[in-house]
Amino acid sequence: MYRLCYDGTWKGMLTLIFESFEYKWHIAAIYKKPESIQNGLFDAMHEVITNETKALRVWNALRLKLPPNALGDLYKVFLSEITQIEMTLCTAISFYFSGVDKPHLAYGRSDVLRIKQIAKMVDRERHRMKAFIRFSRQQDDLYGAMIEPDFNVLPLIRKHFSDRYADQRWLIYDVKRDYGIYYNLQEVEEVRVAFSKDFQEHKMLLEHPEEKRYRNLWQQYFKQVNIVERKNLKLHIQHVPRRYWKHLTEKQIL
Template sequence: MVNYYYDGTFDGLLTSVYESYYGIEPPDKILRCKNLQQSILDKDIDIVTDSEKASKVYEAIHKKISYDALRNVYHAYLSELDEIDTYIYQYLRFGFKKGKSVDLYLTSEEVLKVHSAAKKVRTESHLMLGLLRFRKLNGGLYYAPYSPVYNITALISDHFVRRLSDQFWIIHDTKRNLAAVYNMVECVLTDLPEELQHQSLNTDDCFEDLWKKYFDSICIKDRINPKLQKRNMPARYWKYLVEKQ
């Protein structure tokens, strides 16, 4: 079995797809990190990320398959699910054969897996647009910690660039220590310095108290429906909801 190992970036994944066509031999699996329990029968190939090769694959997906396929691949990649990179690779090889009609083959395992992963990412992204809570730090910076199941920070940050374009803010994925930092000019994805993580405990936001009071005041005790609340506001996200503290 031939395994490709890449650095975990989207460019790295696209480089792996490029090498599967023009490299020494195509892989059986594409993986982000090496398994400690490797088989001695496996042949492991480390893929060096090449932005030029990645760009060629990116354009090929767009032109030879479709924009929807490109979006599905990127969103599925962000899911970080087990074996999703291999399914993406298989989906693309199938797509280069079938063209724009690839997404109609829903009985194909690789198409179904990529669609399912992409849908999960899009669903969580949409949900977090309503559940993300910003807190005003002592320096006037707005900080929003959260811990999503999938790696969606890059997807949701564009929404807040448009909505909060006149503020300095940080959206912090505490699970991955990945942050979208906006300075009213551009938004950059980066690791968050440790001192900022500690500073987040010291808030200077009177709106937090107002929001909690509003949340309590609109509650009609006779109509409380815990099941419906958890369906619209899953309990796994409550840790960073101001009104649930």
């Protein structure tokens, strides 16, 4: 049995799958660097080095086996970052290569069913981020937004925002994972920002002087359109869970 360690990237994951087939490994556990690794008494440890050629071979082979939506589900499940989800991906992908017709629909298998269920959860979070992200204008005319999604959905929303806000510079920063996506009017790139101590304490960017006025207008609008007599907090929370409220302009105190 082998305990495998990889760099935590999607290409690294595909490389791991390639080598597990190549060397016929029986895998006991998979870890991302620099996670703490629990050594097994009779298990060998191996570090997988990301190889783009091997990763591409696995991806191209999967494209021959699965429709685009099922391919997308695999990537979404990887982005879920659920503990040891790599083991589920490995066993499911191994089954996909078994020669069974339409293997991604074999929901009688627990790993295939779990792939579908988790992909739906990640997709739901992706849709919520499209709806709940609130930009604020910064002093240098950069539009910034802070998010803390349950899953790592930034790679899934970058095209949506680059298409929708192609005429302005913006930054969407995942404070939970400490990285963001930045659009410079030409392309989107992943960035990490060394925030000041003031930001770390208050989670506020350097806003443009007019931003507070626009924020107050937005909050007043929501206050005016709210019909108190028809308030249904339970239903509202179902659509807008409380964990998102801290980054929603309309939920801040006037």
